[in-house]
Amino acid sequence: MSKGTAPAFTGSADELWLIIAECFGVEQPTFQGEGPSCGCPALFxxxxxxxxxxxxxxxxxxxxxxxxxxxxxxxxxxxxxxxxWALSSPVELVVITGGEPLIQQRALISLVQGLLAAGKRVEFETNGTLVPDPALLMDGVQFNVSPKIASFGVSKEQRLVPAALEAFAACGRAAFKFVARTVPDLDEVAELVDAYGLAPVWVMPEGTTADALIATTRVLADAVVARHWHFSTRLHVLAFADARGR
Known part of the structure; x- marks a missing residue:
């Protein structure tokens, strides 16, 4: 399999399937670049x-x-x-991301069950607008929930779904990761945290270059620490210059 693609497969037509953009981390090893598991070897x-x-x-x-x-x-x-494909690697962490992966929850249940049975652990990267299926709330599964703030250009009704945020906050398997550029962004994050009881909170500076990440980190650092939140960089940007499939 070449980097960033899944290999060809011949299977029965009635098998569960998923719409995939890319898979990577087996042939060319990489790590989780963001959030609570930043720096851990990972498959994507x-x-x-x-x-x-x-x-x-x-x-x-x-x-x-x-x-x-x-x-x-x-x-x-x-x-x-x-x-x-995932079981061909000894790497323990499998990150299921998107797009928005929870759009395809039915087939994901089967995939996650198989990964966990083989000793893997799973992290979902989700925008927090879809209620997770109870069948995904299993030991070994974590949700990195990234609600979008106003600067992402999506209406409040679309990007903030109270029932979904409340479900993630209550499930005990979620960390909440916000991408920010400015201190006023953090004020908006604080409003969401208070409104929906979101914890633990991770802030990640926006940036797709090392220079941008460093600059935004310095803008946000004091304000993040003052709120006693966690801070995460985008390690893959620093290490691989935001190359696709790394």
């Missing part, structure tokens, strides 16, 4: 499609068909094949 399964249209999205190839061709940027992959 990036699902295609999203229910939001954030203007600051860094993976528009998973949903913005005005700029990208969905036939070139996504493939249907059987769950059995994705499981086989």
């Amino acid at each position: 399964i990036r699902l295609s499609r999203c229910n939001l249209t954030c203007r600051r999205c860094d993976t528009k190839y998973t949903w913005d068909w005005s700029q990208f061709d969905p036939h070139e940027e996504s493939t249907k992959q059987p769950v059995a094949h994705l499981l086989e």
